[in-house]
Amino acid sequence: MKLPLRSLLAVSVLLACAACASTGKDAPDAPKGGDAKAAPKGDDPDEEADKLRKKERELEYAKMELEIAKLGAAADEREADTSVKDATLKLEAARKDQGNFLDLDKPTQVAGGQLSLDRSQQSMEESRQELAELEAMYKQEDFAELTKELVLSRGRKRLEFSQRGFDLAKKGQEEMLGHDLPKKEKELAQSVEKAEKGLNEAQAKKERNSLETKLKLMRAEHKVDDLVRELDKMKKKQGEKAAKKEATA
């Protein structure tokens, strides 16, 4: 059968209109201000293949991001563990220092200071006794008065210096008991308190980090899961189209 040229042109225009009407919302990738004469995108096999490839890539990226998130989570956990361990050690050291001070250092310093004080007092007492003995012996006879005075004057000075040394030692002991040791005790208690706070802070930070990490991982896993599902859908749809086309042909 033979058709006239005018009839052929009219058929082409109709087909084009029909094609436009069939695309609608199913052709989101159509270029803006696109060619009205182009075929609908959803039906373009190349376009479909690109979409699929892009989705597959997205999935690969998401999987890698998930791996990175897992490694990051492990690193964060280790760091948090280290922080807690360090804080624990600091607290232990501070408590040990405090215990050592209270149980050993403080009593030793107090006893050592007292021993020094007692020695100083005994030395002073011995100087006093020896001077008294010398004076008593020298008084027995009028003899060598000048030499005796030289010896006695040194003895008196020795006694005076012993007395002054004892007074200084006494003041030193008082300062140690009233100032140095309480100050040290307070400093050590503050160190323990600070270390306890540091440990609590490290433990809280670890818990917070743990939740944040869990969330990150969950998001990454869900993203992978979503992409897998999308990809499956796309592949299924593409398979159906291909089957339909094959049946039509």
Add this chain to the structure above:
Amino acid sequence: MIGTLLLACVLQDPAPPKAAAPSPSAPQAEKSVPMVGTGDEARTSISRAVAFLLAKQNLDGSWGTSSVESFFELNYSNASFYAWKMAGGALCTMALLAVEETPARRDALERSMNWLVENPIPKRGNDWDIDNTWTSLYGFNAMVMAAKDPRFSEGKGGEAWSKKIRERGIGFYQYLAAVQEPAGGWGYYEGPAISRRPTWSTSFATACVIPALLDAKKLGWPIDQKVIDRAVQYVQHCALPSGAYSYGFDPIPRINGGENINDIKGSLGRIQVCSWARRRASDAKITDERIRWGLERFFENHRFLDAARLMPVPHESWYANAGYFYFFGHYHAALEINQLPEAEREAWHAKLRPHLLKTQWEDGATQDFPGSFYNVTYATSFSILALAAGLPGGERIR
């Protein structure tokens, strides 16, 4: 008050305590030394020792030099070497006075005596070194010994000698009286205060001259009894409860514990001279029993003196014994033996002799401390005197 009580306790001078057992690390006595020595062995030793002294005597009658001859003694005052020369010469003179006379020995004795009385009495060396005190201590001893010897007081020339000896003896005494420290002793170094009259002294230096002071007073020399009394009280004060004598004078004597020079083992060279002097001063506490106790400790612990002999550093041996304690200690042990009843003396001397004989060298000399030649003269002389004291007539060595 406490000091007075302590002092009273120390001065109680209790009965001699029993000595502690020797420490395991203590040096052992020389096993080759015989247990006893005879009088003949002593005479032989004396002959050889005197021959040595005669051979080494200078023409002027002295021994040695007035100069330092040893690196060990460079720290002393230069003046001390003349002082030691004269102190050693005094001991040589005493040794020659103590031995049997021969023409050569008489000649040597007169020359040494002449040198002693003609040359200046040594003066103090410096602020701390007053070793010239030794010269007056032994110079005085020598003059008193000579004054009692008829050879220098009777017969031809006796009067002239007697006058010179008396004058020189009084010269030595005047020095001693001038430097007797306030507590009553004599020393050879300065003490806590540097002064014309020294302020440090030792028990043994003080004790060694007390009998001569007593004898000099009997001789009619102008000796102040107070000088003697002070010295005797000083030595009595140095007596420790253990039976030992403290080295120096402490207002309140103390023992530090452990290995100390004031233990018996560190006091072996002092116990004999101090007891001898106190006995001569009629101290009733120094009984025969006390003397025997001291001699027993001397022999029981003799290894400590052996170990120290010839050690070059003073007091470097056990219980701070020094080499120069040896012959000083043996000489005074011999004198102390002669204070015991006559019947028991020979046994003690026989026990003492081997410790002198074993030290004699081939040339007849002996020594207990390294140093200049005076160390040889004093040691050899002390040995002669100790051995001579154990022979008949030895009692005149006092």
